[in-house]
Amino acid sequence: MSEFQRFLAKRLAISIVLTLVAVSVIFVVLRLLPGSPFESLVTAGNLSQQQITEIRAMYGLDQPMWRQYLSYLQSILLFQFGYSILRSQPVWGVLAPRLVNTLILLVPALVTTAVLSSLLGMYVGWNRGSKLEKLSIIATTFLRSTPVFITGILFVIIFAYNLELVPAFGMRSISASPEGYVETFASLDFLHHYILPFTVSVLYYSGDFLLLARNGVVEKRGSEFLKLHRAKGLSEMQQLARAGRNSMLPILTYFALRLGMIFQGLILLEVVFGWPGIGRELVLAIQQQDYPLVQAAVFIMALAVIVANLVADVLYAYFDPTVSTSGGGAA
């Protein structure tokens, strides 16, 4: 087995263990919460004791805890998420469209901002002390530290209400009822609704990338190897490219981690823009103690973060030749 394969196997094993732990934690925490999914129905007096027992038996909630845990493990690892208690439809049928909605908003936003802000960050880092540098730092820090719903509301007020350029709410106009993903997302109507939340999330994420890239380049700027590059006769832009390449690793890691966290959605943003995403759905499900839905949602989110971590590790090993893939031996 090559060094890299061994490294990969090790990371995979760690990821699997992490997934198991995450899944178990979800299970325990939900069971620790007071009350049960049927509490509200019972207090409303709509169900008789007989009916409750039947429903509980149907969901397997009358069985001992360890048995519940085992069957839970078995099905969740096979991606059998079961049936939502409150919505009475398969969990995957509820989650899938919301997840897609969230991803289609946030993935392009994240990629755009990662590329643009990093490039800008590298440029201003190279031209340290320039007006552009100060301006960009102030602007992105402001955007980063303001809660996203404030920025969101501000944008809604300006662009939707005052300028009336874009709609303020939702993913499509109320009258539209498209079928299938292609028809939903490849339409002008969707694009119209898309621009505002997209812009806000781009701005929201921009600060981290800009600062990471800038600090990386600033740190590398005085280094000896750049001096040698300069002595070799490389042009300013070529030197900047080398400095950028050398400060890319933290950006890459951060990008992969962010990408994993995107699966949780940006709850506040989804609320402000009425975007039917996964974050909003999760909050609702927790409020109503819809066990299967929460379990499935949290499982997907945890899995995404774990996979993203794995990808970050692999990317790191690929892009940084000095990373010892043997996992910290003598160097």
Added chain:
Amino acid sequence: MSLLDITDLTVTYSTDSGTVHAVNDVSFSIDEGVNYGLAGESGSGKSTLAEAVLGLLPSNGSVESGSIEFQGRDLTGLSERERRDVLWEDIAYIPQSAMDSLDPVMSTGAQIRQAIQTHRNVTDDKARSRVRELFEIVGLDPDRIDDYPHEFSGGMRQRVTIAMALALEPDLIIADEPTTGLDVIVQDKIIDKILEIQDRMDSSLLLITHEIGVIAETCDELSILYGGKAMEQGSVDNVLVNPTNPYTMGLKNSFPEIEEGDQDPVSIPGSPPNLSEEPSACVFKDRCPFATEECEASHPDLVDLPNRNHRSACHHVTKAAQMRRDATDPETWGIPDSHDESDRGEVLLETDGLEKYYEQSQPLLEQLRGNDPNYVRAVDGVSLRVRRSEILGIAGESGCGKSTLGETIALLKQPTGGEFVFDGEPYEHYADGNMREFRRKVQIIFQDPFDSLNPRQTVRQLVGEPLTIHDYRTDERERAIIETLEKVGLTPARKFLDQYPHQLSGGQRQRVAVAKALVLDPDFLICDEPASMLDVSLKVNLLNLLRELADTEDIGIVYISHDLASLVQVSDRLAIMYLGRVIEEGDVESIAAEPKHPYTTSLLAAAPEKDPTVDRDRVLLDGEPPNPVDLPSGCVFAPRCPKAEDECRESEPGLDTVRSGEHRAACYFPDGETPAADDLADDRSDSQYGDPEFSPPASGDSASD
């Protein structure tokens, strides 16, 4: 026509606290095919000069006046674009710190290729084969061109930068301290390589260094810089043999040499001048013992000395011969000559077969199978004795375990085997709750005076801290601090109490570090390369200080360094380490005069010589120390040893194999019985063929089975 002509060059830096005049009216010229040396302490402006020639001055630096003419073109007037064309094509650069000068995420071959393809329109294939050729020239394996910098050792990385400098066969190579930070043996190899190649390529070399020894051996002409002024220049033979400038004399006298072991090197007291104003008086007058009123009035111009290639900037150049005589006497420089050997006292520290092994991490599967892990034998059975008022020098290349040994006898690391006795008590006694007492008695001084002081503490806090920790002399804290500062030569002590480390010079900082160690009146001091970051004159100051402490305070000192020349100056006894073992031990005089072990011989031979008239036989060792994990059986030095026989490869010689009095060495075929140096040099070429399989260890662990 000369190749590079620098006329009245003045370079300034603008900083928050005003203008710094780094280079003031310096002129010199380099002819084609000539090696030119620039020498001086740090802050003398020598690196700034090189950066000005290359156009690499930082953005706050600017060429105020003067011209830099290269092949008749003034470089200062070039546009960014024109300058880029001159760089590397005509003037190449070998940077100072090989460790950081290569782009870590680009393969070494690609970096050289980049240099070629930036200037010439060649295909990737052609560039690649040129890189292979260059690797061969500098003595690297051409199959390693796709390796990344971290896979090479320091010396090999420096070879990569040399290969890069040669890529386009430039007319001028500027080498800025190319060997600083490398071991003597590696340094010697690199210098040898630069000379050999440069001979072949017929290019000129501008060598910048603070080691006059290196210049004496490699250059034809030189300039000595001080405070941004050229103090003396001319042919190496004239300037270094018969210096006419007090500064050159001081610099030369403070360069330690092995042969003069019995004689204290004479340092230049004081520190380099403040360059915030353009010099009106002679820049050296504050430290010069021969200064008169005339020197206050103006900085002397360079005066041509009759009938030889030699110029000196001194008002008293006519009295040079007289000054030269006086300059070797420490009293001239205001240093009291207090060198009386005190008797060595009782044995303070004794180790017997001391070991420090590191377990290597091994794959899970191996652990489950119950295989024994590999050990890195950093310290492998070292037996030492240090008496009171004795300085034991420990020498060796980097990676030989000398620093680990220092940390182990300071009990900063736990020994994994062997006996350790300090002050009559064994290791167990100290490990068993008496560590605080040990920590008070034994102090360690680290390598880097810049990092080992907390920048947010004043000198008072820094030196006083150990007192608080050990509750020692707390009632007379202030007095203890002042006494100690005076002891290490920071006078008047009160002036320094409220200063922060950044307000002190390098030498003063190292003195504070020493004071920090001495404030507890320790019995034993361990110094780990305390002078390697310091300029020669500061280095000598520190060595003299340690010597004095050993003599007057009755403390035992272990001095660890790779610089054999300064070890010979300061120590009473020497222990030479190789791969965790002591391979030779004995009195300094007898080791320096007749080394027994071939390794010691080559270490001694690698130290540069400051007298240009002396021809030194280079004894270049092949390869690098083997990986301490899978050591060869038999003598560990055998794979690199020019004299190794079958016997050496079969069984390991003990330290008592050769013995004459106190002097012991672990070798079956000790030097000294046959005429050493010539033989060794001859044998060397043979041994290259005798042992072609030997390759240096790859970095990282070797557990890739």
